Amino acid sequence: xxxxxxxxxxxxxxxxxxxxxxxxxxxxxxxxxxxxxxxxxxxxxxxxxxxxxxxxxxxxxxxxxxxxxxxxxxxxxxxxxxxxxxxxxxxxxxxxxxxxxxxxxxxxxxxxxxxxxxxxxxxxxxxxxxxxxxxxxxxxxxxxxxxxxxxxxxxxxxxxxxxxxxxxxxxxxxxxxxxxxxxxxxxxxxxxxxxxxxxxxxxxxxxxxxxxxxxxxxxxxxxxxxxxxxxxxxxxxxxxxxxxxxxxxxxxxxxxxxxxxxxxxxxxxxxxxxxxxxxxxxxxxxxxxxxxxxxxxxxxxxxxxxxxxxxxxxxxxxxxxxxxxxxxxxxxxxxxxxxxxxxxxxxxxxxxxxxxxxxxxxxxxxxxxxxxxxxxxxxxxxxxxxxxxxxxxxxxxxxxxxxxxxxxxxxxxxxxxxxxxxxxxxxxxxxxxxxxxxxxxxxxxxxxxxxxxxxxxxxxxxxx
Amino acid sequence: xxxxxxxxxxxxxxxxxxxxxxxxxxxxxxxxxxxxxxxxxxxxxxxxxxxxxxxxxxxxxxxxxxxxxxxxxxxxxxxxxxxxxxxxxxxxxxxxxxxxxxxxxxxxxxxxxxxxxxxxxxxxxxxxxxxxxxxxxxxxxxxxxxxxxxxxxxxxxxxxxxxxxxxxxxxxxxxxxxxxxxxxxxxxxxxxxxxxxxxxxxxxxxxxxxxxxxxxxxxxxxxxxxxxxxxxxxxxxxxxxxxxxxxxxxxxxxxxxxxxxxxxxxxxxxxx
Numbered sequence: 001x002x003x004x005x006x007x008x009x010x011x012x013x014x015x016x017x018x019x020x021x022x023x024x025x026x027x028x029x030x031x032x033x034x035x036x037x038x039x040x041x042x043x044x045x046x047x048x049x050x051x052x053x054x055x056x057x058x059x060x061x062x063x064x065x066x067x068x069x070x071x072x073x074x075x076x077x078x079x080x081x082x083x084x085x086x087x088x089x090x091x092x093x094x095x096x097x098x099x100x101x102x103x104x105x106x107x108x109x110x111x112x113x114x115x116x117x118x119x120x121x122x123x124x125x126x127x128x129x130x131x132x133x134x135x136x137x138x139x140x141x142x143x144x145x146x147x148x149x150x151x152x153x154x155x156x157x158x159x160x161x162x163x164x165x166x167x168x169x170x171x172x173x174x175x176x177x178x179x180x181x182x183x184x185x186x187x188x189x190x191x192x193x194x195x196x197x198x199x200x201x202x203x204x205x206x207x208x209x210x211x212x213x214x215x216x217x218x219x220x221x222x223x224x225x226x227x228x229x230x231x232x233x234x235x236x237x238x239x240x241x242x243x244x245x246x247x248x249x250x251x252x253x254x255x256x257x258x259x260x261x262x263x264x265x266x267x268x269x270x271x272x273x274x275x276x277x278x279x280x281x282x283x284x285x286x287x288x289x290x291x292x293x294x295x296x297x298x299x300x301x302x303x304x305x306x307x308x309x310x311x312x313x314x315x316x317x318x319x320x321x322x323x324x325x326x327x328x329x330x331x332x333x334x335x336x337x338x339x340x341x342x343x344x345x346x347x348x349x350x351x352x353x354x355x356x357x358x359x360x361x362x363x364x365x366x367x368x369x370x371x372x373x374x375x376x377x378x379x380x381x382x383x384x385x386x387x388x389x390x391x392x393x394x395x396x397x398x399x400x401x402x403x404x405x406x407x408x409x410x411x412x413x414x415x416x417x418x419x420x421x422x423x424x425x426x427x428x429x430x431x432x433x434x435x436x437x438x439x440x441x442x443x444x445x446x447x448x449x450x451x452x453x454x455x456x457x458x459x460x461x462x463x464x
Numbered sequence: 465x466x467x468x469x470x471x472x473x474x475x476x477x478x479x480x481x482x483x484x485x486x487x488x489x490x491x492x493x494x495x496x497x498x499x500x501x502x503x504x505x506x507x508x509x510x511x512x513x514x515x516x517x518x519x520x521x522x523x524x525x526x527x528x529x530x531x532x533x534x535x536x537x538x539x540x541x542x543x544x545x546x547x548x549x550x551x552x553x554x555x556x557x558x559x560x561x562x563x564x565x566x567x568x569x570x571x572x573x574x575x576x577x578x579x580x581x582x583x584x585x586x587x588x589x590x591x592x593x594x595x596x597x598x599x600x601x602x603x604x605x606x607x608x609x610x611x612x613x614x615x616x617x618x619x620x621x622x623x624x625x626x627x628x629x630x631x632x633x634x635x636x637x638x639x640x641x642x643x644x645x646x647x648x649x650x651x652x653x654x655x656x657x658x659x660x661x662x663x664x665x666x667x668x669x670x671x672x673x674x675x676x677x678x679x680x681x682x683x684x685x686x687x688x689x690x691x692x693x694x695x696x697x698x699x700x701x702x703x704x705x706x707x708x709x710x711x712x713x714x715x716x717x718x719x720x721x722x723x724x725x726x727x728x729x730x731x732x733x734x735x736x
Contacts, residue, residue, distance in 0.1 A: 030550045
């Protein structure tokens, strides 16, 4: 028997469960069709959104989309729910929550207080009945500030991860991309390498190199080599200087198992990182990457739509007080997000839901060559996320990642966002850029120095 | 015509010799100069064209025939490119007519074969047009010398890697070698992938295969790819398996090599 019914346009629409309403209310995307959980027509989708809007928020505490007994992420969500924080909205329906979020009552202070009272499913539900402008407007009210050697997420700031990947991890090639990025003012979120080789020794060599560069040039940033959390733990045990502990995560226990992690392993990684005490202005040090479709691709979605699965990953993330979380939105391919429209919407949903839950969200604004997307779509998403107050984006040379074979935002793209939206780098890094004479920013406008910084001129001279 | 431009020159152009990355592009204001902008657009256009280029199976079958290879043409359960991109499950299976065609071939040629070579367009028909025949020529001589019996070369339109499992199972093949167009990169629209499976059957996952990637003129050579493939095939016949378990041992030497050459030094760090 249908659990939820809704009448619209003289038709009666029936939905089997909360999970069914959620999936059918999701704005259309290829991954939900692939999973067989999407609405079968546009009208059914809006009817599901209407039914969802009428559901009291408390229902999400009574009816787990993935059973408590079967999934440690569900247990984490339920066991860490804060009823006092929830009290501010506990009388509302999903539709009522949307109205409240858009109202004057929801400001930076009240939204921060609410975060621990919301479950990922509540955040995902309300996002499904919000338009792009709603997702931008509400996210823009929220600030999630974190710190390690630099401070992220302050209002009016936008940080960048300098991603100097190289197809064979050649140190000189990586160094060339690092210098290129620094001279275009990128890298305050981190200098973060996706290694081509996953042997522990080469991971350790990359970590040593990044630490040496950061120290030599006194750059107020943090290093990261994106390897499995157990490899980072091993590197720490070997005494290697490691700043941020990375891991890909997803929103179900089974999907995390496909990544070779669970909450205990993540806790071990977090504690190993903390033991080094390398942060100077803060101790947030976990760096997580996520993306819609990862649970489905691991066949671990339990019939839950991909946007809700993704939002559940933020509950995993926030448990470890992360430095930054990155939704790698267009990397997974067109079978999950088909085109620019779907990628743009997904990026804004992820940012909104993460921020609402108190997670320091960034976005890898990206696409692959088999998706129906191009640079114009990325410009659109970058502009929207810039307005929405995103914590950080990627910065790579000329948008072309020659190791991972996909396109993401370039060093120049970050400068575009600074120029048009007046967004400045994190304060510590901004001071370093001024001190070295790379650029200054006043009234939004970026002014580059006339000469190369002496330290870098010296390094370049070695090549001649 | 005045070709000068107001874009700022780049004082660290020398770094270009150190990486194929798009560094030292210069800037106009804070934006990409026109030349760099259009270079990128062209690279992306080439990659997009490669994804959507139709599979010229007629041309390839003619070339195979000229080289002395029989071939069969099949189609996956994904009807067109649009469906192929959104339904990977359908690209992994044959359509009903193709499966029937293979069954008929197998009952007319009973007893199975050692090797079935499968060619699928994958995400770049361009890669298949350019490299599949040349690679087959390189490795087929050796395959013959090893005395392996071979089925006709099977071409699959709108095919993904796993469709070779169904082809291999229906033909009763001991091994399949799948040649398939890889997802085009911005600088590599014609990269061919080679997937090897021992004892193929429907339902295997990637852990059961070995992959040799990036076969193209600027990447892995035909000779090296053929060499690695033959090594894998002979080891697989000896140990009667493929995939992760086979790879683990085959790659130990390479990983050790990486360890010993792991370097820290570069121009940014210079002499201490």
